[in-house]
Structure formats: C-alpha cells, structure tokens
Amino acid sequence: MLNLREFEAAAASTVDRVHYDYLAGGAWDEVTLRDNEAAFGRLRLLPRVLRGRDKPELDVSLFGCHAASPVLMSPTAFHRLVHPEGERATARAAAATGTIMVASMAATVAIADIAAAAREAAGGVVGGVVGGGDPALWFQLYIQPDLEVTEALVARATAAGARALVVTVDSPVFGAHERDRRNGFLDLPAGMACENMRGLPGGEPDAVRPIAMSPEICWDHLDWLRQATSLPVVLKGILHPEDARLALRHGVDGLMLSNHGGRQLDTVPATIDLLPEIVAAVGGRMPVILDGGVRRGTDVVKALALGASAVGIGRPVLWGLAADGERGVRRVLELLREEVDAALALCGAGSPRDLTPDLVRRRS
Ligand SMILES: Cc1cc2nc3c(=O)[nH]c(=O)nc-3n(C[C@H](O)[C@H](O)[C@H](O)COP(=O)(O)O)c2cc1C
Numbered sequence: 001m002l003n004l005r006e007f008e009a010a011a012a013s014t015v016d017r018v019h020y021d022y023l024a025g026g027a028w029d030e031v032t033l034r035d036n037e038a039a040f041g042r043l044r045l046l047p048r049v050l051r052g053r054d055k056p057e058l059d060v061s062l063f064g065c066h067a068a069s070p071v072l073m074s075p076t077a078f079h080r081l082v083h084p085e086g087e088r089a090t091a092r093a094a095a096a097t098g099t100i101m102v103a104s105m106a107a108t109v110a111i112a113d114i115a116a117a118a119r120e121a122a123g124g125v126v127g128g129v130v131g132g133g134d135p136a137l138w139f140q141l142y143i144q145p146d147l148e149v150t151e152a153l154v155a156r157a158t159a160a161g162a163r164a165l166v167v168t169v170d171s172p173v174f175g176a177h178e179r180d181r182r183n184g185f186l187d188l189p190a191g192m193a194c195e196n197m198r199g200l201p202g203g204e205p206d207a208v209r210p211i212a213m214s215p216e217i218c219w220d221h222l223d224w225l226r227q228a229t230s231l232p233v234v235l236k237g238i239l240h241p242e243d244a245r246l247a248l249r250h251g252v253d254g255l256m257l258s259n260h261g262g263r264q265l266d267t268v269p270a271t272i273d274l275l276p277e278i279v280a281a282v283g284g285r286m287p288v289i290l291d292g293g294v295r296r297g298t299d300v301v302k303a304l305a306l307g308a309s310a311v312g313i314g315r316p317v318l319w320g321l322a323a324d325g326e327r328g329v330r331r332v333l334e335l336l337r338e339e340v341d342a343a344l345a346l347c348g349a350g351s352p353r354d355l356t357p358d359l360v361r362r363r364s
C-alpha cells in the first residue's frame with residue numbers, strides 16, 4: 001500500500017457493505033463529509049527554500065503526553081466491526097508508533113483492556129523511558145445526563161491510565177446517517193457491545209447501558225466535570241469562535257476543531273476552513289487539534305501551518321484496521337508520518353514549529 005487511499009479501497013472490499021457504509025457515511029446529504037477533503041484540495045503550499053534545516057523533527061507534546069508525530073487517532077466507535085481484535089489491535093499500533101490514541105467511549109473493548117494492550121505493545125517503554133508510566137491514551141466522553149454514570153466512566157478512564165478526557169460536544173442528538181437507515185443498521189452484531197458502558201451504577205452488574213446523547217448538556221455540566229477530574233479536558237466539536245472563547249473561560253485545556261467527520265450537523269464548514277478563526281479566537285492560550293478529511297502529509301502540513309498543534313485522523317485508522325489489523329494501522333500511521341516528514345522538508349521546515357500561515361495559499 002502506497003497511500004491512505006489504497007487502504008480505503010482495501011477496506012471497502014473487505015468490510016461487510018452495511019458496516020462499511022456506517023464508517024464511510026456522513027449525515028443527510030454528506031455535504032460536509034465531502035467538503036472536509038475538498039477544502040484541503042482548495043489550499044496550496046508555497047514552500048521556502050535554502051533554509052539549511054536538519055532532518056525534520058516531528059515530536060509533539062500535548063498535555064504532558066509526548067508523541068512521536070503530530071498526527072493522533074481521533075476517537076472512533078466499534079473497532080470490532082471491522083476486525084476481530086478491535087481496539088486492542090489499534091492500541092498496539094498506536095503504542096508501537098508513539099501515536100496518541102483517543103479511545104472512544106463507544107469502543108467495543110473496555111478502556112482498561114485497551115490500556116493493557118498499549119502497555120504490552122510498548123514493552124514497558126513509554127515516552128522513550130523504561131517503565132515510563134501510562135501510554136499516550138486519552139478517553140473520549142459523551143457527558144451522560146446521569147452524572148453518577150459520567151463520574152463512573154471518568155473514574156474507569158482515570159484508573160486505566162488515560163491522560164486526558166476528550167469531551168464530545170457536537171452530539172446533542174445522534175447525527176442522521178441515511179446510509180444506516182437504508183441498510184437497517186441499528187445495532188451491533190451479537191457478541192459485540194460498548195464495553196465501557198457495562199456494569200455502570202444503577203444497572204445490573206453485567207448490563208450494558210445505552211449511550212445517551214442529550215440536548216440537556218450545557219456549560220454547567222462542563223463546570224461540574226472540570227471540578228470532578230484533575231485530567232486535562234479537551235472539547236471536541238467546537239466550531240464557532242465564540243464557543244472557543246467560552247471554552248477558555250470555563251477552564252478547558254484544549255480544543256478539537258471537529259465536525260465529527262461530517263456525521264453530525266450537515267452543511268457546517270470544513271474544519272480546515274474554520275481553523276484560522278478558531279486559532280485567532282484562542283490566541284495561543286490552549287492547543288487546537290483539527291480533524292476531518294486529513295488524508296495526506298500535505299494536509300497535515302497545511303493544518304499545522306494554519307495554527308493547529310496537531311491533527312486527528314478518524315476513518316483512515318479504521319481502513320488500516322480493516323485491511324490488516326494492527327499491521328494495517330501501523331502502516332497507515334507510518335505512511336502519513338513519512339509524507340509529513342517529506343512535506344516538511346520540501347517546505348524548508350525543520351519542525352512543525354517552523355510552519356507559518358504564509359506557506360498556505362487559497363487556490364484562486
Ligand atoms: C465510524 C466512525 C465512528 C466515530 N465514532 C466517534 C465517537 O465514538 N466519538 C467521537 O467523538 N467521534 C467519533 N467519530 C468522529 C471522529 O472522531 C472524527 O471526528 C472524524 O472521523 C474525523 O474525520 P475523518 O474520518 O475524515 O478523519 C467517528 C467517526 C467515524 C467515521
């Protein structure tokens with residue numbers, strides 16, 4: 001496989017059509033889904049030359065978490081739909097490549113088991129240090145209206161060693177995925193479940209509680225969460241610059257500028273088009289991580305040049321997993337890393353810190 005597109009094609013021919021449609025699809029007319037990629041295509045890179053740089057350095061540090069690359073794994077649900085080892089294989093690939101993995105609350109493997117797989121793959125070496133603590137694993141959370149349940153989820157993630165909480169705030173209701181409605185994809189196959197939701201307060205010890213997406217969730221819940229945890233809190237799904245400013249006032253530690261890969265409100269702008277406004281609103285006071293449509297190293301470089309601290313990939317991880325399990329995910333991450341490395345050098349940059357907005361031009 002030479003690039004992520006080839007993994008996409010492999011996944012499309014491997015995964016059951018109904019499940020492939022679930023991962024590929026977006027909301028309603030899929031306008032935003034298409035635009036996330038198209039918007040990167042409307043941007044051009046304008047390189048600098050003769051800058052005498054060393055080989056590019058790609059390492060980043062986010063909330064005390066060291067990563068070998070500015071590309072992290074955005075949270076995606078249900079990895080066992082595309083590979084029997086599910087999130088365990090993904091976690092091993094993340095650990096082996098020094099990549100931050102954001103595990104979904106809707107994972108088909110419990111967070112403690114994901115963390116154990118990551119530790120095992122890292123062979124006890126974390127952040128280049130033997131016995132160096134917890135792996136670069138974050139936990140994605142949908143705040144549940146029942147705060148006792150939310151507290152239990154946070155406690156589980158913390159006990160597992162998660163180093164940050166990524167709170168998804170773009171889902172007051174579940175996005176309307178017409179492909180899934182047409183295909184009748186309403187539930188996970190027998191033997192698969194959202195394992196983080198098993199045995200939570202108020203239910204039978206082994207029962208799996210459904211994930212609630214609730215329009216009631218508001219900034220008060222965020223304030224409550226802020227005092228309930230000492231982990232860094234990252235808001236995922238912020239699109240409006242005023243919400244970015246509010247996030248700062250509510251003590252949030254970072255933002256994921258995300259439209260959920262075009263799966264929630266359709267017709268919202270592509271994330272890369274919003275990035276300059278969000279970066280300006282935040283004014284360097286917290287990191288902004290962008291996801292949506294990142295498929296090439298040049299996309300990563302464009303986002304970093306426009307002020308993102310890192311980028312996330314969603315679907316490409318699932319393509320790699322579907323195509324070849326842990327090896328496939330590793331290859332996806334390695335390919336992207338090689339492309340970022342080359343694109344940085346070709347831009348005359350020695351590290352992401354050397355990238356500046358003047359290197360990006362909009363196609364006329
Ligand atoms: C199959 C699938 C499942 C997803 N599950 C979650 C999830 O559980 N929680 C969440 O916050 N975002 C979820 N997302 C959104 C991703 O975190 C991310 O924002 C998006 O996939 C980025 O766009 P990309 O797929 O174009 O890279 C999901 C996306 C996909 C495609």
Ligand SMILES: CCCCCCC(=O)C(=O)O
Binds near residue numbers: 260
């Ligand atoms: C009710 C289960 C929620 C799974 C959420 C997965 C998700 O965010 C997606 O985009 O799909």
